[in-house]
Amino acid sequence: xxxxxxxxxxxxxxxGENLVLNCSFTDSAIYNLQWFRQDPGKGLTxxxxxxxxxREQTSGRLNASLDKSSGRSTLYIAASxxxxxxxxxxxxxxxxxxxxxxxxxxxxxHP
Amino acid sequence: KAGVTQTPRYLIKTRGQQVTLxxxxxxGHRSVxxxxxxxGQGLQFLFEYFSETQRNKGNFPGRFSGRQFSNSRSEMNxxxxxxxxxxxxxxxxxxxxxxxxxxxxxxxxxxxxx
Numbered sequence: 001x002x003x004x005x006x007x008x009x010x011x012x013x014x015x016g017e018n019l020v021l022n023c024s025f026t027d028s029a030i031y032n033l034q035w036f037r038q039d040p041g042k043g044l045t046x047x048x049x050x051x052x053x054x055r056e057q058t059s060g061r062l063n064a065s066l067d068k069s070s071g072r073s074t075l076y077i078a079a080s081x082x083x084x085x086x087x088x089x090x091x092x093x094x095x096x097x098x099x100x101x102x103x104x105x106x107x108x109x110h111p
Numbered sequence: 112k113a114g115v116t117q118t119p120r121y122l123i124k125t126r127g128q129q130v131t132l133x134x135x136x137x138x139g140h141r142s143v144x145x146x147x148x149x150x151g152q153g154l155q156f157l158f159e160y161f162s163e164t165q166r167n168k169g170n171f172p173g174r175f176s177g178r179q180f181s182n183s184r185s186e187m188n189x190x191x192x193x194x195x196x197x198x199x200x201x202x203x204x205x206x207x208x209x210x211x212x213x214x215x216x217x218x219x220x221x222x223x224x225x
Contacts, residue, residue: 031210044216101154
C-alpha cells in the first residue's frame with residue numbers, strides 16, 4: 001500500500017527566503033506526482049505535475065523535482081512571499097490510478 | 112474557461128439524514144473524482160466516474176454512492192449520515208481517465224453533521 005509522507009508538517013519563514021518542501025513515497029512504481037496548494041477551507045489548486053519519465057518541472061518561482069528510485073520529490077519555492085502562505089500537498093498516482101495524498105506542509109510566510 | 116463548480120458550498124444535516132452533493136466538471140472534461148478531507152484522515156479518495164461508469168472506488172462504506180450523467184456532471188450521495196461524515200467533500204475533474212491527466216479541483220462542499 002502506497003504511503004506518502006510530507007516533511008516538515010509546518011513551516012514559518014520570513015518573506016524572501018528560498019525554501020524546500022519534501023515529499024516521500026514508499027512504492028516507486030508511480031505514473032506521476034502532482035503538487036497542490038490549498039488555502040484554508042478551499043479546494044486544491046494544481047501547481048505542478050511531474051510524469052514518471054520526467055525529473056523536474058518549473059512554473060515561475062516554483063520548481064519540483066522527482067527521484068523515483070529513492071521515492072522522493074521536492075518542491076522548491078524561490079523568494080517566498082506572504083501570498084505563498086497555504087498548505088502544500090503532494091499526491092502520487094500508481095498502478096491503480098487512485099492518487100495517494102500526503103498530509104501536507106502548512107507554510108506561513110510572514111512579512 | 113469556468114472551473115469545477117460544486118453545490119452547495121455549505122450544508123448542515125442531522126444524523127440519520129441523507130445528502131446529495133453536486134459537481135460540474137470543466138467543460139470537455141469527462142472524468143470526475145470525489146474525495147473526502149478531514150483533519151484526522153487527510154484527503155481520501157471516494158470514487159471516480161468516467162463515461163457514466165464508476166471506474167475506481169476507495170475504501171468507504173456502501174452509504175457513499177455516486178453517479179455521473181451524460182453531460183459529465185456528477186453527484187454523490189451519503190445515506191444515513193453519521194457525525195464522522197462531517198468533512199470537506201472535494202470534486203476533481205480531468206480530461207479523461209488515466210495517470211497522464213492532470214486533476215483540477217473544485218472549491219468543495221463543507222458538510223456538517225449534527
